[in-house]
Amino acid sequence: MINMKKLIEISEVQRTYSIKRKLLEEWKVQFEELEVEAEKLSAFFQRNYENKMIQDNFPPELQELLENRLEGIRLSAKTATRLKRKLNNEKPLEDPPKGFIPIKKTNSNPILELVEKDNQSIFLNFFEEEVDEIIKVNRDQVELLQVDIEMAEKRFFQFIEKALAPIMDGLYNGKLHAKELVIYTNDSFPDYKTEVIEWVSIYEELMEEVNKLLKTYFVGLLIPEKGDYFDELKHDPIAVVEDTEYHNEQIKELVRYGYYYKKTINNQKNFIIRPAQVTVVKNLLEKPADKEKSGHRDEGDINEV
Amino acid sequence: MTIIEKNSPYILGIDLGTSNSAAAVYRQGKSEVIKMGKENTLPSVVSFRSEEEVQVGENAKRKILIDPENTVSFIKREIGTEWKKEFFEKEYRAEDISAEILSKMKELIESQEQFDMRGTPNFAVICIPANFDDNKKKATREAAQLAGLNTLYLLEEPVAASIAYASEIKRDQTILVYDLGGGTFDVSVLKVDTVDDNEPAKFSVLSKEGNPNLGGYDIDKLLMKYICEIFQTESEVNLLDLEADQGISVSELLKAQESVREASEQAKKDFSEVDITNIEIPNLIKDEFGKIHSIDIELTKDEFEELIKDIIQETMDTVSKAVENAELSNQDISRIILVGGSTRIPLVKKEIKNFFNKEPYSNIDPDIVVAQGAAIYGAGLGVPSEETENTNEALEEDQPDSKIIMDNIVTHNLGIEVTAGRFNRIIEKGIELSEDQPIVSNEKQFSNSEPNMTSMRITVFQTSEEVQYVTDEHCICIGEFYLSGIPEGEKNEHRISVKFEVNQQNEVIVSAQLLGSESISNQITIQRN
Structure with missing residues (x-):
């Protein structure tokens, strides 16, 4: 005999299916949009690279240094041209699985009438097996949908990590070297300082454009500060260095940004797509510092550009 | 009065790996991998933060570099040996470390929302390498016990892989399992007799061979070295030499190495799908003269295969030995099953095809096939009769329709x-x-x-x-x-x-x-x- 529990169960499966199907459709739309955005970003990079001039009036040494920097920008622009291809490299999302028995189809069925009337079953012995079958079939469909959603998530995160992040990494390195170039120019060619500062602003412009795209898709940057305490949830240590100015496990340097997803995914907030890469201090003579006392930042304390 | 939850009727199939571990259960007619958080596998790394706090998995992995004294990886290599180490004034054996990994897996399985375990996970079939000696087997059992798991069987990894395969294709076959792990390589030849669905499937191990010093990491290292050599020709900077006087700090070289390592790994993966890949790392390093060097290399699959051919040939020599020891010829092998992420390399498949004149079976995920096979075997064993009272009854749909008999050598x-x-x-x-x-x-x-x-x-x-x-x-x-x-x-x-x-x-x-x-x-x- 069908009881209320069964009826709630069938409704619950129907509801879950609708939610997941909607989610998968959203992912499909998002990938289509992302494809367009990737093209736009690539064009932006190319345009900025092509428009970047090195003025003839710069001293030859400075011209040579800037030519060298321009080569790095050319390579970033070249990498950006592959963004769309990298997005499509994975298998494209398929349509939601077919085979789900929708409520509409069971409209003429007393099961649904029962749901509507919120009544106890007295006539439905006959339909018990049918209800069980519907629940089973639909539950299988929900599982298939879940697999597709997970694939979409994976594809998106891989795009961020393997396609966008390397571009950002290159620009971040370029920006660090640019700072040194500005200092050098100030020392060696002070008359050209302003022009060089203007010239190297291209790194910021390109990074900002990548970041705009990331923000649109709810991806935040993890940018730990020098002196922040190492947090294995958000940071990936690449090297340990000695520096008595710092306590053990304090961050000495940010090597490359990390990325996190701002939307909730699998009940998890701030899912880390890629931790920030850092160098961490470890002095031979010091014991690990007391994190509480040293201003350790708790989970969820995430920097954003 | 304390309420104690009954045991889960599901038997966990556990692949307690050297680098990563995975778990699966047999459910609704198929083996299903249980997610370890967001991933299919959990890094087999343990880090001790204090007397009470122990981290396992990805977070522990990130501690290898900054806290190596309190972090342990590759413990499987030490299990069953005299290995001991003190962390926060408490001594740990290798089995204690493995127990931490298994405990974490159990905890993640208990908290997962993939499906209802219908009780506390308690029973497991744990996979072990074919060459594990008695001390290692005993220690593995003890590790499971310490983690609160009752080991119903220690199943050899290649046998587990064959079971996962045989559950998909039911035919009377002689299978060769080619297992290229991160640091080791194993080959096993098995006879799987599944002619009749009504009869138990019978697995007989015919031969086992291996090379404990050869693995996928060797391929990664070779590719990284190759890229660094090209880079050196163009830039005169040797990224791998931390001691030479190049006017570049060790920290800068390490950062560049890490970027190249990641790019090499990605290139290796790319070759599973494409014939040409571009390794592009803008602004990689600045030399002592202030010039910034980038990597911009186009690498072809042919170059990559030329680079790794000796390693792959070495594995094929071991394959040949295993077939010979099983007193079979190449034609007698009906299926070749691939285990381990590095088997995705097309050259592996190509060489196997050349050797056996047939394609390896590629319909199984090589990262999780071992856990899946163990889950199927476990479901066949079922909950021990003396434990049925404390265990929820298994659902009919979760029962395998055939039994497995194991022959061994x-x-x-x-x-x-x-x-x-x-x-x-x-x-x-x-x-x-x-x-x-x-x-x-x-x-x-x-x-x-x-x-x-x-x-x-x-x-x-x-x-x-x-x-x-x-x-x-x-x-x-x-x-x-x-x-x-x-x-x-x-x-x-x-x-x-x-x-x-x-x-x-x-x-x-x-x-x-x-x-x-x-x-x-x-x-x-x-x-x-």
Whole structure:
């Protein structure tokens, strides 16, 4: 005999299916949009690279240094041209699985009438097996949908990590070297300082454009500060260095940004797509510092550009 | 009154790997991997943060570099050895570390929302390498016990992979399992008899070979070195040399190395799908003259394959040996199953195809196939009868429709230590243990090497290789006992019979008896599996 529990169960499966199907459709739309955005970003990079001039009036040494920097920008622009291809490299999302028995189809069925009337079953012995079958079939469909959603998530995160992040990494390195170039120019060619500062602003412009795209898709940057305490949830240590100015496990340097997803995914907030890469201090003579006392930042304390 | 949740009827199939671990259960007619958080696998790394706080998995992995003193990886290599280490004034053995990994897996399984485990996970089939000796098997069992898991069976990894495969294609086949892990390579040849759905599937191990010093990491290293060499030609910067005077700080070189390592790994993966890949790392490093160098290399699959061909050839030599030891020809192998992420490299598939004249089976995820096979085997075993009262009843839809019978071979030469530390073999490696011959036994006679020896120590050893002396690195002591009460007498006066028996449960029973005096005897039972 069908009881209320069964009826709630069938409704619950129907509801879950609708939610997941909607989610998968959203992912499909998002990938289509992302494809367009990737093209736009690539064009932006190319345009900025092509428009970047090195003025003839710069001293030859400075011209040579800037030519060298321009080569790095050319390579970033070249990498950006592959963004769309990298997005499509994975298998494209398929349509939601077919085979789900929708409520509409069971409209003429007393099961649904029962749901509507919120009544106890007295006539439905006959339909018990049918209800069980519907629940089973639909539950299988929900599982298939879940697999597709997970694939979409994976594809998106891989795009961020393997396609966008390397571009950002290159620009971040370029920006660090640019700072040194500005200092050098100030020392060696002070008359050209302003022009060089203007010239190297291209790194910021390109990074900002990548970041705009990331923000649109709810991806935040993890940018730990020098002196922040190492947090294995958000940071990936690449090297340990000695520096008595710092306590053990304090961050000495940010090597490359990390990325996190701002939307909730699998009940998890701030899912880390890629931790920030850092160098961490470890002095031979010091014991690990007391994190509480040293201003350790708790989970969820995430920097954003 | 305390409410205690009943045990889950699902038997966990666990692949307790050297680098990563995975778990699966058999459910609704198929083996299903249980997510370890967001991933299919959990890094087998443990980090001790304080007396109470232990981290396992990805977070622990990130501690390897900054807190190596309190972080352990690759513990599987040490299990069953004398390895011990102190963390926060508490001593840990390798089995204790493995127990931490298993506990974490159990915790993640309990908290997952993928499906209802219908109780506390309690029973497991744990996978072990084909060449694990008795001490390693015992230690693995103990690790599981410490983690609150009841080990129903220790299943050899290649057998598990074959089971996962055979569950998909039900045919009478001879299977070769090619397992290229991160740091090791193993080949096993098995006969899988699944002719009739109504009869139990029968798995017989025909041969096992391996190379403990060869793995996927070697391929990564080669590719990274190759890229660094090209970079050096163009930039005159040697990224791999941290000691040379290049005017670049070690920290800068390490950062650049890490970028190249990641790019190499990605390039390796790319070659599974494309024939050409671009390795582009803008602004990688600044040299001592202020010039910034980038990497912009186009790498073809042909170049990559040329680079790694010797490694792959080495694996094929081992494959050839395994087929030969199974007394088969290449044509006798009906399926080749690939295990381990590095088997995704097209050259592996190409060489296998050249060797066997057939494509390897590629419909199984090589990262999780072992756990999946263990789950199927576990479901066939079911919950032990004495535990059914404390366990929720298994659903009919979660029961496998066929049973599995396991035939095996004696994996090691077994013997005792005799005069001058020599190894005297009593049971030979490779003898078949089957339904028809469930026990293998052999007996040899020895004498007293000294006059008036009233007690004799019998020390039992096993070795995977042919050895002369028990001091050989391959020779491992697995137990010892004494035969006492021998009457005083001349040298060589007494005859002592030593008998070895290996049974289907993989136990070794060693007995010694003074000939002519039945009362003077003793024996030891060494649990193997």
